[in-house]
Amino acid sequence: MQLVVGRIGRAHGIKGEVTVEVRTDEPELRLGPGAVLATDPAAAGPLTVAAGRVHSGRLLLRFEGVANRNAAEALRNTLLIAEVDPDEQPEDPEEFYDHQLVDLDVVTVDGTPLGRITEIAHLPSQDLLIVERPDGGELMIPFVEEIVPEIDLSAQRAVVDPPPGLIDAAEAVVAGSRETEGAERAGEDEA
Incomplete structure (x- = not known):
């Protein structure tokens, strides 16, 4: 790989x-x-x-x-x-290679599906899990233990416990862009 x-x-x-x-x-x-x-x-x-x-x-x-x-x-x-050998594992059991995380399903601690990891962004301050939502939207979830308490490679899933506003803010942005598109289309229809 x-x-x-x-x-x-x-x-x-x-x-x-x-x-x-x-x-x-x-x-x-x-x-x-x-x-x-x-x-x-x-x-x-x-x-x-x-x-x-x-x-x-x-x-x-x-x-x-x-x-x-x-x-x-x-x-x-x-x-x-x-x-890289695809079977190679990091020495620390709490570390993961990017290829191990990409394509994992992401669910909240209560089991609500959020999407699938498509990429890991390595930023200077912390890593981010880039998650593609079923509706095509994208979430950026900080890859820290407080927010991502569990990675289960055998079940192919990442469990997240997002703070208030992390997921809601992303949904508000997606909803807001849909409302703007709808208003623009309505304005085009009137013209």
Whole structure:
């Protein structure tokens, strides 16, 4: 199974280093020296990590065959993709890989279905579960233990206990956009 583990940002310095937006919980494993990564677009790779370091809170990588700033800048916005065994599990039982969470059904603690996880957004402050509602709408649920108390991989579901307003606010936005569309259509019919 292939997973996006990073995105190349700007070149750093003149020796071919690049900044990397990390999209994995295990950068030392997935982006460590010697790691061979597929790329998107595919024309940029595969790339082999020659060296890595953290500078001012950002991961910097240097790839074999990328020796100067121009070559590094040409890689900007390239996605880095690692091959991951689908049966591989994180060491901590309370951690999950993105591929384990995508497609889980999401239900509230009282069993009300909310939708299905389509994506995990890794933000600086916390991760978000992106949930597609049955009506096509989307929910963004903070992936913290207080709100997501249970992930049951065998049952293929995530149980959420949303605070007041998290789900209601999303429904109000969807309902409000439907009311606006209806009013716009009514105005078009009158014209």
